[in-house]
Amino acid sequence: MKYLTIFLITLMLISCSQSRKESEGNKKIAIVISTLNNPWFVVLGEAAAKRARELGYETTIFDSQNNTAKEAEHFENVISAGYSAILFNPTDTEGSVSNVKRAKEAGIPTFCMDREINSLDLAATQIMSDNFSGCVELGQYFVRKLNKKGKYVELLGLVGDNNTWNRSKGFHSVVDNFPEIEMVAQQSADFDRNKAMEVLESILQSHPNIDAVFCGNDAMAMGAYQALLAAGKAESIMVFGFDGADDVLQAINDNKIEATAMQSPKLMAQKAAEFADQYIKGNKDFEKKIPIAVEVVTQKNIEKFAIK
Amino acid sequence: MIKRIKIVIGILLICLIAYNSVYFEALDEKKLSEIKEDFSPKTFAQELMQTQINNVPALEASAYFAQLDSNFNSFTKEHGKTLGVSNYRYFMLEGKGKVLAIEDENVRLDIEGLDSQSILLATDFIFGNTLRDASGLVSISDYANTMDFNNISVEMNHIVKNEIIPPFMKQVSEGQSVNFKGALRLNLEEKQTDELRVIPISLAITSNNP
Numbered sequence A: 001m002k003y004l005t006i007f008l009i010t011l012m013l014i015s016c017s018q019s020r021k022e023s024e025g026n027k028k029i030a031i032v033i034s035t036l037n038n039p040w041f042v043v044l045g046e047a048a049a050k051r052a053r054e055l056g057y058e059t060t061i062f063d064s065q066n067n068t069a070k071e072a073e074h075f076e077n078v079i080s081a082g083y084s085a086i087l088f089n090p091t092d093t094e095g096s097v098s099n100v101k102r103a104k105e106a107g108i109p110t111f112c113m114d115r116e117i118n119s120l121d122l123a124a125t126q127i128m129s130d131n132f133s134g135c136v137e138l139g140q141y142f143v144r145k146l147n148k149k150g151k152y153v154e155l156l157g158l159v160g161d162n163n164t165w166n167r168s169k170g171f172h173s174v175v176d177n178f179p180e181i182e183m184v185a186q187q188s189a190d191f192d193r194n195k196a197m198e199v200l201e202s203i204l205q206s207h208p209n210i211d212a213v214f215c216g217n218d219a220m221a222m223g224a225y226q227a228l229l230a231a232g233k234a235e236s237i238m239v240f241g242f243d244g245a246d247d248v249l250q251a252i253n254d255n256k257i258e259a260t261a262m263q264s265p266k267l268m269a270q271k272a273a274e275f276a277d278q279y280i281k282g283n284k285d286f287e288k289k290i291p292i293a294v295e296v297v298t299q300k301n302i303e304k305f306a307i308k
Numbered sequence B: 001m002i003k004r005i006k007i008v009i010g011i012l013l014i015c016l017i018a019y020n021s022v023y024f025e026a027l028d029e030k031k032l033s034e035i036k037e038d039f040s041p042k043t044f045a046q047e048l049m050q051t052q053i054n055n056v057p058a059l060e061a062s063a064y065f066a067q068l069d070s071n072f073n074s075f076t077k078e079h080g081k082t083l084g085v086s087n088y089r090y091f092m093l094e095g096k097g098k099v100l101a102i103e104d105e106n107v108r109l110d111i112e113g114l115d116s117q118s119i120l121l122a123t124d125f126i127f128g129n130t131l132r133d134a135s136g137l138v139s140i141s142d143y144a145n146t147m148d149f150n151n152i153s154v155e156m157n158h159i160v161k162n163e164i165i166p167p168f169m170k171q172v173s174e175g176q177s178v179n180f181k182g183a184l185r186l187n188l189e190e191k192q193t194d195e196l197r198v199i200p201i202s203l204a205i206t207s208n209n210p
Helices: A002-025 A039-054 A068-080 A097-105 A131-145 A162-175 A193-206 A218-230 A246-253 A265-280 B002-021 B027-038 B041-055 B061-079 B130-135 B146-171
Strands: A028-033 A058-063 A085-088 A110-113 A125-129 A150-156 A181-188 A212-215 A238-240 A259-262 A289-292 A295-298 B088-102 B106-111 B118-122 B177-187 B197-207
Touching: A028 A039, A028 A068, A039 A058, A039 A265, A058 A068, A068 A097, A085 A265, A097 A110, A110 A265, A125 A131, A125 A265, A131 A162, A131 A212, A131 A238, A131 A259, A131 A295, A131 B146, A150 A162, A150 A193, A162 A181, A162 B146, A181 A193, A193 A218, A212 A218, A218 A238, A218 A246, A246 A259, A246 A295, A265 A289, B041 B130, B041 B146, B041 B197, B061 B088, B061 B106, B088 B118, B088 B130, B088 B197, B106 B177, B118 B177, B130 B146, B130 B177, B130 B197, B146 B197
Parallel strands: A028 A058, A028 A085, A085 A110, A110 A125, A125 A289, A150 A181, A150 A212, A212 A238, B118 B197
Antiparallel strands: A259 A295, B088 B106, B088 B177, B106 B118, B177 B197
């Protein structure tokens, strides 16, 4: 009887140990991305998934299609499916707060990537590009290229996204100090290439004599360039973007676009996955926000950036 | 039986009303939301510039450049402040130098005690977060909206441009000696130590006889 008891206890311990190992092996990380229609966010999502897999997690990528309701559905599914962490690219600074809150209440940490939510206490950390500083640098380059004088158009991104305003305000914190530089139109094109083309075509009807276009991302910069090309003004009007997308780097190299600011979606995604891993393993002490520096890319330093 | 059901429904209604009448909120969250609503970057920056920034310890300029020359990596790691993930390091610097030239956007200063080491005192094109981040007085993690954090820089730069630079520019001329204290940004990747630009928080002409 005594030996039987010892045998059963040993068996139970082995069984517990195995089941624990299995549960550790099956840990899952969800990657919820605002939209997979934009190649930049595809890189962000895939880089996060790749790093999480390297760290031993199963991963699933969810596409919110720029829709907070869709995003809320994903969070419900992620919570009920027992994921260990969420690497999250929010659709809306305010609208995404409640989703992160529900995940936190369910004990699932969220790591925001690229875009922030307007809360300090809900996400484990928020990793994003230092958009403001990048646009301050870009703004200074813009002013010098215009010799402190000229007319320009600004194409904004999504108006509900803090990145849109951090970029715009960083740019204006420089450019607005020069009274002979005049913004003749400012309009949103939702970070979308086709919309940027349409919006600029329309603006050019009423403001044909501009010197430059400042765009809140590279997709819009490419759209703006297309509009200028169609209007026969591509050589006389300078275009500035933000992101460091491959096609814009190539366009800078070809003297079609003046400058952009190089973000690092892969670095942001990798950091988010590594922080999630650390959190799951017990280290929960992170800065609430971690900005990642961006670098201005111009025709002068384009050689530094590999063009694929 | 009906009376009992009425009593139960009545109790439930009272509980429901009571539940929706009282809200609990952590004090720190309440305080944070009040700060957010009332936050004025201009007032905050004025407070920083008037009462705190001059008390921030600064490295002595000639020692700073000597260390950069001999011990770049460990020195910048130990003494440089940084924000998030970045190749930039920020320093507060103080020292004395002789005015070599008055340029469009800077006053070029030859640092006392070093052989041909100059710096640029910024007098125009004062933008960005160098001053805020070198001071170490403001943390991004205290701001739910990063724009509030960035607007502090904008206001600090305005104060430098509108209050610190103009009286200095009225008096400065080549050959004068100047005491300065200010913020500097260093790019670790480029390791550039000449043409470094200091955003001044304090400028005093100590010799009027070139």
